[in-house]
Amino acid sequence: MPSETTIFSAKNLTCVFGHGKKSTKAIDDLTFSIADQEIVSLVGGSGCGKSVLAKIMLNLIKPTSGEFLYKGKPIIDQRFHWREVQPVFQDPFSCFNFFFTIRDQLKASFGIMKTKPSKKEMEERVDQALLAVNIVPSEIQGKYAFELSGGQMQRMLLARIFILRPAVLIADEPTSMVDACVRASILDYLMKLKKELSMTIVFITHDIGLAYYVSDRIFIMHRGKIVEQGTPDDVALKPKNEHTMKLLDDIPDIHKNWISR
Numbered sequence: 001m002p003s004e005t006t007i008f009s010a011k012n013l014t015c016v017f018g019h020g021k022k023s024t025k026a027i028d029d030l031t032f033s034i035a036d037q038e039i040v041s042l043v044g045g046s047g048c049g050k051s052v053l054a055k056i057m058l059n060l061i062k063p064t065s066g067e068f069l070y071k072g073k074p075i076i077d078q079r080f081h082w083r084e085v086q087p088v089f090q091d092p093f094s095c096f097n098f099f100f101t102i103r104d105q106l107k108a109s110f111g112i113m114k115t116k117p118s119k120k121e122m123e124e125r126v127d128q129a130l131l132a133v134n135i136v137p138s139e140i141q142g143k144y145a146f147e148l149s150g151g152q153m154q155r156m157l158l159a160r161i162f163i164l165r166p167a168v169l170i171a172d173e174p175t176s177m178v179d180a181c182v183r184a185s186i187l188d189y190l191m192k193l194k195k196e197l198s199m200t201i202v203f204i205t206h207d208i209g210l211a212y213y214v215s216d217r218i219f220i221m222h223r224g225k226i227v228e229q230g231t232p233d234d235v236a237l238k239p240k241n242e243h244t245m246k247l248l249d250d251i252p253d254i255h256k257n258w259i260s261r
């Protein structure tokens with residue numbers, strides 16, 4: 001169950017790109033908070049500001065105005081922040097280099113840690129992380145990113161999370177490049193991560209059906225605003241906002257069956 005500690009708190013958070021007539025308000029006056037060990041989904045159509053909000057959470061983008069706090073404090077030390085808050089992005093191939101083996105890159109993840117474990121422990125932890133995402137270590141031994149499938153690479157990103165054990169995971173459309181079968185297993189790994197590592201997860205998707213399945217709370221976004229928020233049942237079964245209704249209309253019928261169960 002989500003605890004009382006606040007992980008993220010935003011007050012009148014605004015992020016504008018460009019100037020004058022050509023400016024885009026990607027995030028428009030958001031006030032919200034996310035509690036420790038909560039799974040919150042950000043749901044909305046393309047361009048509504050989900051990824052910009054994710055990047056603010058990762059401290060990759062600074063907001064134009066308003067307040068954004070992590071555990072009640074402004075984010076100052078980037079290295080410290082990245083030890084605690086880690087992403088899983090849409091395109092796993094962009095996150096791995098083609099010149100080093102996958103295994104070496106997984107081991108390089110330890111570089112961000114304050115104290116590195118011994119060589120032996122590193123190897124063991126990489127093996128454990130691979131097994132956690134159902135990859136037999138020998139399957140990727142000596143292999144490079146271009147030698148793996150999209151689904152395997154997506155699991156490599158999750159293996160990285162098992163290695164780093166961050167307090168917070170920001171998963172930005174982690175299942176949008178994979179087929180339905182891999183999608184289901186990635187969702188299962190996310191649930192496993194949450195259970196085993198007591199993580200807080202911000203799950204980003206345009207699919208309210210997926211959000212319904214994984215979340216404690218759902219934020220519906222439209223044009224940089226949160227237009228509706230609540231528990232999955234509140235949002236999916238008793239939608240109040242027109243944009244929520246539209247997102248519900250868009251989901252495949254197979255998802256609708258289990259939402260209405």
Ligand SMILES: Nc1ncnc2c1ncn2[C@@H]1O[C@H](COP(=O)(O)OP(=O)(O)O)[C@@H](O)[C@H]1O
Nearest residue numbers: 017018024026045046047048049050051052053
């Ligand atoms: N670095 C940037 N410079 C200018 N505009 C940006 C930048 N990043 C995002 N935007 C704009 O901000 C809006 C929100 O983008 P984004 O958060 O990526 O949407 P999505 O919800 O699809 O992830 C879009 O209009 C996008 O074009």
Ligand SMILES: [Mg+2]
Nearest residue numbers: 050051052172
């Ligand atoms: Mg996006």
